[in-house]
Amino acid sequence: MAIPGYKRLVPWMLARGSGPYERWMAGRKRRLLGELSGVVVEIGPGAGANLRYLRSDATWIGVEPNPYARPYLERAAGDAGVAHEVREGSAERLPVDSASADAVIGTLVLCSVDDVAGALREIRRVLKPGGRYVFIEHVAAPVGTWRRRLQRWVRPLWHVLADGCHPDRETLQAIRTAGFARVEAEEFLAPLGLVAPHIAGFAVNEGAAS
Numbered sequence: 001m002a003i004p005g006y007k008r009l010v011p012w013m014l015a016r017g018s019g020p021y022e023r024w025m026a027g028r029k030r031r032l033l034g035e036l037s038g039v040v041v042e043i044g045p046g047a048g049a050n051l052r053y054l055r056s057d058a059t060w061i062g063v064e065p066n067p068y069a070r071p072y073l074e075r076a077a078g079d080a081g082v083a084h085e086v087r088e089g090s091a092e093r094l095p096v097d098s099a100s101a102d103a104v105i106g107t108l109v110l111c112s113v114d115d116v117a118g119a120l121r122e123i124r125r126v127l128k129p130g131g132r133y134v135f136i137e138h139v140a141a142p143v144g145t146w147r148r149r150l151q152r153w154v155r156p157l158w159h160v161l162a163d164g165c166h167p168d169r170e171t172l173q174a175i176r177t178a179g180f181a182r183v184e185a186e187e188f189l190a191p192l193g194l195v196a197p198h199i200a201g202f203a204v205n206e207g208a209a210s
Contacts, residue, residue, distance in 0.1 A: 041126060062084065129205060135203070
């Protein structure tokens with residue numbers, strides 16, 4: 001079910017309503033994103049909250065399925081002083097050449113893609129050998145907890161109201177089994193109630209030096 005005007009509203013809400021979360025996550029984002037260089041592809045960048053952390057010598061390609069996000073992304077990239085390009089596309093079919101990216105960023109993205117395994121295959125395809133996939137995602141709560149039961153109970157309505165989001169995805173397991181050479185991740189609770197369980201870290205594509 002599509003809510004009239006919702007796609008236009010989403011980037012507006014992200015630009016104006018995510019401040020507390022972004023301030024809470026700033027330290028992790030600075031650590032994970034601040035050293036990325038070369039060609040950096042970001043999947044589903046929304047309103048461009050991550051651009052401020054990139055080095056000025058990076059070349060950023062944002063792949064965003066919502067055309068209404070483009071003005072926000074152009075503005076954020078300009079403010080960050082980063083060479084940039086916005087391309088319309090999906091995580092499962094990235095409009096990016098194979099083995100062309102030094103890094104891929106995905107934050108709060110895999111919860112809403114239709115095919116998680118397919119998106120991770122695309123990330124591996126576009127990364128250069130040894131390239132890095134940096135992720136921050138909310139994930140399913142531990143089995144048997146009240147939060148996990150509630151995530152499952154509200155999932156149908158949550159999916160409609162939260163732009164396709166699944167609150168109970170086993171995302172870390174999907175990343176660990178996607179074929180990366182190395183995965184490093186931390187698990188923690190963010191101040192987000194039902195979707196408080198989070199992971200943050202990086203995965204290194206095959207071909208990295210030992």
